[in-house]
């Protein structure tokens with residue numbers, strides 16, 4: 001659903017603006033109380049962007065409602081928007097979902113479900129390119145489990161522990177949300193000796209947790225093996241690794257996110273040999289980060305890919 005929304009030509013101009021404005025806005029969130037958000041012009045830009053995005057969401061929602069009306073009793077929900085609209089039509093809901101709620105949910109899915117997985121895969125490939133022995137290890141596993149005659153499918157993932165370890169190591173070193181969304185303490189509590197008053201706004205810094213030498217041996221090194229044979233939960237139960245947050249406000253899209261990362265990473269490694277372009281040396285590959293809604297590479301990865309499977313498998 002997210003992909004089809006993003007490919008919609010009506011969204012393209014707005015979506016390219018959404019990212020920088022939201023990124024900057026996250027920074028502004030910290031400073032808005034003293035009016036810096038206004039001075040920087042973000043509020044004005046966000047208001048203009050909201051108008052464009054609302055037009056886009058109306059276009060998507062109207063399209064879905066039209067099809068539902070045309071098909072009448074033959075209608076079957078095809079995607080999340082259909083399901084949200086069905087809930088909004090429910091005459092006796094536990095909680096009333098308005099048309100605005102459906103728009104807001106749709107925006108959440110676009111913002112939460114796109115950059116996150118893509119950014120993680122880009123970091124994983126960047127780290128792997130710097131250490132070719134890791135790519136060798138991953139492709140040995142892929143050749144053994146999958147063979148060279150087909151692509152990796154979702155059902156293969158449990159048989160690929162090294163790919164899983166690469167993903168976890170990437171999320172440790174490069175968590176997409178370096179500062180998880182702000183939370184609010186609903187009661188007085190004490191965490192690790194710190195008193196936190198009810199009503200305090202709490203930020204959890206997953207980036208520094210992932211680089212804490214008290215929690216991880218040689219945290220600056222990218223070393224997927226640290227996760228092999230170790231049962232580290234990535235879904236909010238092991239507090240040293242919280243890429244999706246934890247508790248009832250943790251990422252609702254984590255199963256989809258994990259599947260997208262594992263399947264695309266496995267196929268990118270299975271299907272292609274990776275290298276740097278021209279004469280770029282491994283040690284020259286810049287690994288600077290930009291902090292925002294997603295912690296992306298400062299400079300996009302430019303890599304050379306060559307097919308490593310039978311050529312007929314690349315035909316679409």
Ligand code: HEM
Pocket residue numbers: 002108109112113114116117120176177180181182242243244245246248249250251252253254256257258261
């Ligand atoms: C690599 C993939 C992803 C990562 C690392 C990630 C990370 C996160 C994090 C850290 C949060 C904040 C959790 C908290 O406040 O405790 C969050 C919230 C959220 N994520 Fe994800 N996410 C990913 C994929 C997705 C996908 C695929 C979707 C939907 C299609 C999604 C939708 C959302 C939504 C709607 C929220 C807000 C939840 C709320 O405020 O209650 N995310 N995500």
